[in-house]
Amino acid sequence: MFDISPTEWTAILLSLRVAIIATLVATPFGIALAWLLARRDFWGKSILDALVHLPLVLPPVVTGYLLLLTFGRRGLVGAWLADNLGIVFAFRWTGAALACGIMSFPLLVRPIRLSIEAIDRRLEQASSTLGAAPWQVFATVTLPLALPGILAGMVLGFAKAIGEFGATITFVSNIPGETQTISSAIYSLIQTPDGDVAALRLVAISVVIAMAALIGSEWFARRATKRLHGN
Amino acid sequence: MLRVDITKQLGEFSLQASFESEGRVTGLFGASGAGKTSLINMIAGLLRPDRGIIALDGETLDDTSAGVHVPPHRRRIGYVFQDARLFPHLNVRQNLDYGRRMNRLAADPAQHTRVTDLLDIGPLLDRRPGQLSGGERQRVALGRALLSKPRLLLLDEPLGSLDEGRKVEILPYFVRLRDEANVPMVYVSHDAAEMRQLATQIVMLRNGRVTALGGVKVLTGG
Numbered sequence: 001m002f003d004i005s006p007t008e009w010t011a012i013l014l015s016l017r018v019a020i021i022a023t024l025v026a027t028p029f030g031i032a033l034a035w036l037l038a039r040r041d042f043w044g045k046s047i048l049d050a051l052v053h054l055p056l057v058l059p060p061v062v063t064g065y066l067l068l069l070t071f072g073r074r075g076l077v078g079a080w081l082a083d084n085l086g087i088v089f090a091f092r093w094t095g096a097a098l099a100c101g102i103m104s105f106p107l108l109v110r111p112i113r114l115s116i117e118a119i120d121r122r123l124e125q126a127s128s129t130l131g132a133a134p135w136q137v138f139a140t141v142t143l144p145l146a147l148p149g150i151l152a153g154m155v156l157g158f159a160k161a162i163g164e165f166g167a168t169i170t171f172v173s174n175i176p177g178e179t180q181t182i183s184s185a186i187y188s189l190i191q192t193p194d195g196d197v198a199a200l201r202l203v204a205i206s207v208v209i210a211m212a213a214l215i216g217s218e219w220f221a222r223r224a225t226k227r228l229h230g231n
Numbered sequence: 232m233l234r235v236d237i238t239k240q241l242g243e244f245s246l247q248a249s250f251e252s253e254g255r256v257t258g259l260f261g262a263s264g265a266g267k268t269s270l271i272n273m274i275a276g277l278l279r280p281d282r283g284i285i286a287l288d289g290e291t292l293d294d295t296s297a298g299v300h301v302p303p304h305r306r307r308i309g310y311v312f313q314d315a316r317l318f319p320h321l322n323v324r325q326n327l328d329y330g331r332r333m334n335r336l337a338a339d340p341a342q343h344t345r346v347t348d349l350l351d352i353g354p355l356l357d358r359r360p361g362q363l364s365g366g367e368r369q370r371v372a373l374g375r376a377l378l379s380k381p382r383l384l385l386l387d388e389p390l391g392s393l394d395e396g397r398k399v400e401i402l403p404y405f406v407r408l409r410d411e412a413n414v415p416m417v418y419v420s421h422d423a424a425e426m427r428q429l430a431t432q433i434v435m436l437r438n439g440r441v442t443a444l445g446g447v448k449v450l451t452g453g
Contacts, residue, residue, distance in 0.1 A: 122316055125303070127318075127329070127333075128304045129277070129303050129308065129310040130309075130375065130379045131334040131379055132304055132333040134304075136333055145320055
């Protein structure tokens with residue numbers, strides 16, 4: 001039962017790589033957006049907010065198909081990126097990372113936004129009277145106080161990214177070694193005769209990864225509360 | 232010298248204050264709701280006046296007719312808030328060091344020692360703000376503001392959140408500060424006794440208007 005085959009290993013490692021890259025690249029954008037939504041009032045804010053949450057409510061197939069239309073070889077953005085920068089997403093693991101990043105984005109942004117909203121703005125005022133320029137206030141007060149929320153968001157985003165299936169398979173298909181993640185490997189295995197045992201192995205592994213991520217997220221959330229109360 | 236001549240509308244409340252002060256401790260005296268905090272927030276640059284001028288030692292900090300507004304971090308005006316506002320993620324030592332780091336000033340161990348001795352906060356340096364009593368927190372906040380080497384120190388009811396026993400414990404530090412630290416202060420309070428002990432000059436505020444100016448005698452003059 002615990003004899004993991006090379007194909008399965010490839011799928012596990014690819015999933016980890018896709019999810020880690022997706023999370024790391026999405027995080028700076030997530031922080032910027034969370035800050036914008038928490039702190040600024042501007043025209044179109046509710047539209048932006050809805051847009052961020054869209055992947056959460058849209059059928060994943062729709063998101064995947066939209067990605068294919070935009071970032072595919074003949075897609076508007078995809079063609080331009082391929083011709084000018086040599087970046088190709090379609091049917092590559094980078095495309096899987098893009099799909100996972102977008103699908104997990106709402107889960108990444110939410111805890112960060114909540115933790116920024118929970119920060120006492122009077123601390124930021126105090127910081128500015130001590131000579132901190134706005135970027136210094138952000139770097140030395142806002143960011144450290146939001147850090148547990150940021151880590152929680154990253155863990156949650158990572159967990160979502162590693163389990164993503166619908167958008168990924170629609171956008172970059174299910175190519176072993178290139179775009180076949182744990183989820184799409186399970187999907188293939190359960191359609192294969194005698195694939196049950198291997199599928200169960202991968203199922204067990206995804207349960208372990210998801211549990212670890214949730215427990216990690218919970219731990220960070222508890223630290224966040226403690227930190228804000230100054231102990 | 233501090234010169235203030237401003238108007239500010241805050242909802243229903245209108246603030247219209249004009250005064251000049253030269254004293255070591257300018258006492259901003261008035262009942263709660265008189266506009267004291269809004270006024271010193273404007274001196275600190277946290278709030279912008281609708282109209283008027285704020286100048287310190289000849290430098291214009293606000294001049295609405297000329298479109299001048301120096302942001303708080305460039306004013307070098309220290310501020311001790313009623314609620315201390317220590318950074319919860321930093322220990323006392325890091326809190327004290329914060330202003331020096333932000334202003335990129337060289338380390339000044341002599342000044343550091345002087346301030347920690349003056350306020351008796353040496354034994355607290357490795358603690359987190361959450362582990363301090365109200366009075367200790369206020370002393371650290373005072374030290375933090377002093378160590379950023381301000382040109383002027385604003386104190387917004389720094390004893391306001393303390394009970395009577397604590398007040399008696401902290402007040403002597405402010406007297407020492409006035410006599411030894413050589414930084415002009417604006418001290419906000421609604422407590423006439425505190426004012427008599429500390430202030431060298433009084434600005435009395437009522438319903439957003441300055442009703443009396445002068446020495447501590449104006450407190451009794453009514």
